[in-house]
Every structure is written in C-alpha cells, then in structure tokens.
Amino acid sequence: IFKKVPEGYPVPGKDLTVETSEFDLDQKLDNGSIIVHGLFFSLDPYFRGRMRPAEVKSYSPAFTLGQPLTGHQVGEVVKSSDTDKFPVGSIVYGFLPFQQYSVVDKNYAASLRVIKDAKENGIPLSQYVGALGMPGQTAYFGLLRVGTPKKGETLFVSAASGAVGAMVGQLGKQLGLKVVGSVGSQDKLDYITKELNFDAGFNYKEQDTKEQLAKLLPEGIDIYFENVGGETLEAVLDNVNTKARIIACGMISQYNEKEPYGVKNLMKIVAKSVRFEGFLVGNYRDENEEFYEKVTPLVKEGKIHVKEDIVDFDQAPEAFLGLLQGKNFGKLVYFQALK
Numbered sequence: 001i002f003k004k005v006p007e008g009y010p011v012p013g014k015d016l017t018v019e020t021s022e023f024d025l026d027q028k029l030d031n032g033s034i035i036v037h038g039l040f041f042s043l044d045p046y047f048r049g050r051m052r053p054a055e056v057k058s059y060s061p062a063f064t065l066g067q068p069l070t071g072h073q074v075g076e077v078v079k080s081s082d083t084d085k086f087p088v089g090s091i092v093y094g095f096l097p098f099q100q101y102s103v104v105d106k107n108y109a110a111s112l113r114v115i116k117d118a119k120e121n122g123i124p125l126s127q128y129v130g131a132l133g134m135p136g137q138t139a140y141f142g143l144l145r146v147g148t149p150k151k152g153e154t155l156f157v158s159a160a161s162g163a164v165g166a167m168v169g170q171l172g173k174q175l176g177l178k179v180v181g182s183v184g185s186q187d188k189l190d191y192i193t194k195e196l197n198f199d200a201g202f203n204y205k206e207q208d209t210k211e212q213l214a215k216l217l218p219e220g221i222d223i224y225f226e227n228v229g230g231e232t233l234e235a236v237l238d239n240v241n242t243k244a245r246i247i248a249c250g251m252i253s254q255y256n257e258k259e260p261y262g263v264k265n266l267m268k269i270v271a272k273s274v275r276f277e278g279f280l281v282g283n284y285r286d287e288n289e290e291f292y293e294k295v296t297p298l299v300k301e302g303k304i305h306v307k308e309d310i311v312d313f314d315q316a317p318e319a320f321l322g323l324l325q326g327k328n329f330g331k332l333v334y335f336q337a338l339k
C-alpha cells in the first residue's frame with residue numbers, strides 16, 4: 001500500500017506497507033470478467049517517481065495514496081467468465097494492482113497477454129516480468145532502436161548486473177560489440193565478466209569511473225546505455241567518440257536526491273556530435289511481438305543468462321528500498337505463493 005509520499009528514500013512500514021483485507025473468491029463475475037491470482041510482481045526503480053503527490057504530472061501515473069501499488073505482474077486466472085480467452089489455470093502478464101487477487105473487467109482484461117505455453121515451455125514464470133517482460137523490452141528496444149549498434153563498436157552500460165543492464169550487455173555481445181559494464185560490488189563484477197562474458201567491467205564504488213573508462217575502452221565509447229546518471233554520465237562524456245549515441249534509459253542515482261547532480265561537461269555533446277536520446281519502453285508497445293519472437297528462444301536455450309532476486313511478498317517494501325540502494329543482485333521480483 002502506498003501510504004505516504006517519501007522524503008528521500010522511501011521508509012518501509014511508513015511510506016510503503018503490506019496489509020491484509022478480505023477478498024470474496026465466491027463473488028459473481030460480470031460478463032467477461034476474470035479473477036487473477038498474482039504470482040510474480042516486478043519491483044522497478046521507476047516506482048520511486050510514481051511515489052509522488054497526485055497533482056504532479058509525469059510520464060507514468062502517480063500511485064494512489066491508500067491503495068496498492070500497480071505494476072507488471074504474472075498471475076494465474078483462478079476464476080473466469082470468459083473461458084474461451086481466459087481458461088481457468090491460464091497464465092497472464094499485465095499491469096495490475098499488487099495484491100493477491102484482482103478482479104479484472106472485460107475491457108481491462110483485453111490488455112493482458114496470455115502466455116500460451118507458460119506451463120510447458122520450461123521457462124520459469126518469474127522471468128516473464130524480467131528478461132521476458134518490461135525490463136527485457138527496455139534493453140532490446142533501447143539498444144537496437146535508440147543505440148543503432150554496428151558490429152565492432154564499443155558499448156558501455158551502467159547498472160550492468162541489473163534487469164536491464166545484464167540484458168543490454170548480453171545482447172551487445174551477440175551483436176559483436178565490445179562491452180564494458182559498471183557495477184557496485186565485486187560479486188556483481190565477477191558475474192558480468194565471468195558469467196555474462198562482458199569484455200571488461202569495474203566497480204564504480206572502488207574505482208574511478210573516468211579513469212576506468214579511459215583504460216578499458218582506449219578506443220573510446222561509441223554507445224552508452226545510461227541507467228544511472230550523475231557523475232557516471234560526466235565520466236562518459238569525457239570518453240565519448242564523435243557521433244556516439246547515449247541511450248538515456250534511466251538515472252537511478254538521482255531518484256532520491258533533493259538536488260540533482262549538475263553535469264559539468266554537457267558541451268561535449270556538441271563538440272562530439274553526440275546523439276543523446278531519451279526513450280520509454282512504452283514507445284515500442286506495438287513492436288513487442290518482435291521482442292518475444294527474438295528473445296524468448298535466446299532465454300529458453302540459455303543463450304541469455306538470467307539472474308533473479310526473488311523475495312517474499314511480505315518483504316516487498318524493504319526490497320524496494322534495497323533496489324534503490326543497490327542491494328538487489330539481478331532482477332528484483334516478489335513472489336506470492338498460490339494458496
């Protein structure tokens with residue numbers, strides 16, 4: 001439940017809570033309605049921006065005070081008045097309230113994606129909110145459409161072990177790019193260099209970003225997949241090549257700051273003819289089928305490695321705070337067992 005607009009980092013138990021209320025599973029459903037039991041819920045950094053007063057406008061809707069968060073989830077249809085489209089037992093993916101059960105009316109149900117062979121294809125259901133969900137789509141469309149990569153180019157990605165970053169780096173390797181990532185711990189560094197086969201990486205908490213970029217990418221940066229903003233962006237601008245592309249996906253280092261970091265060398269964008277382009281995953285909604293066709297086999301065959309950090313429903317507020325502090329290792333998901 002979104003209880004209070006946070007000041008700085010959200011406080012579990014105060015700004016976000018987990019609560020219990022009654023739900024009538026025997027209720028009569030309107031024609032076309034279904035009841036979805038939420039199984040896996042995606043906790044995402046952009047939720048911080050949604051924890052704001054309702055009157056403040058932004059690209060994603062503010063959470064409603066006193067109501068559950070809403071976001072991407074995978075659930076199972078447990079009751080249906082439209083058994084042709086949504087047989088009981090079918091697995092759906094969509095944007096729903098973060099509660100154990102949701103009644104979904106006919107109109108809204110049209111926005112849900114039924115994952116046809118979900119129970120047979122061997123892919124864990126949780127991955128449909130991560131590598132095969134919104135974060136995977138963000139990586140895919142951001143890198144391919146905004147980054148316009150060409151074989152042999154260099155790619156730097158920040159927050160490289162996370163849901164988006166790990167996918168970006170692995171897709172980059174498959175496209176024949178030289179890939180370097182930055183992360184916040186030694187474990188994460190080992191993961192991206194040894195398991196994901198990034199060409200190199202560094203721990204930005206212990207090493208200087210500008211120096212590392214110059215050392216690991218002496219040929220300069222052709223593409224930067226921007227997830228963190230702040231000083232990292234400044235260090236990148238000091239190391240970009242002419243006609244580089246900066247894919248402005250997110251700036252997590254700034255989400256809890258009262259005063260944003262002032263990047264001092266923006267003039268490099270002019271001097272190096274850099275294309276600095278922001279994007280939202282929702283811009284590519286109509287192209288999602290392409291994503292599923294291309295990326296599902298890669299995940300299924302293990303050609304894209306997936307790491308998840310799965311927590312229990314009760315721990316969601318603490319886990320969300322942890323996401324904003326780099327405590328998650330892999331895509332953060334929370335799980336509600338089918339009762």
Ligand code: NDP
Nearest residue numbers: 045162163164183184227228249250251252253280281326
């Ligand atoms: P991650 O799984 O990468 O988790 C967030 C990670 O960010 C943390 O684990 C931490 O890793 C890193 N981080 C946290 N605080 C800081 C900081 N102050 N400085 C540097 N790094 C920090 O999250 P996602 O993959 O889900 O999201 C990655 C980015 O993509 C975010 O900026 C998000 O807002 C953005 N996004 C944008 C979308 C769009 O449509 N444009 C859609 C989805 C996501 P570490 O330990 O390595 O520091």
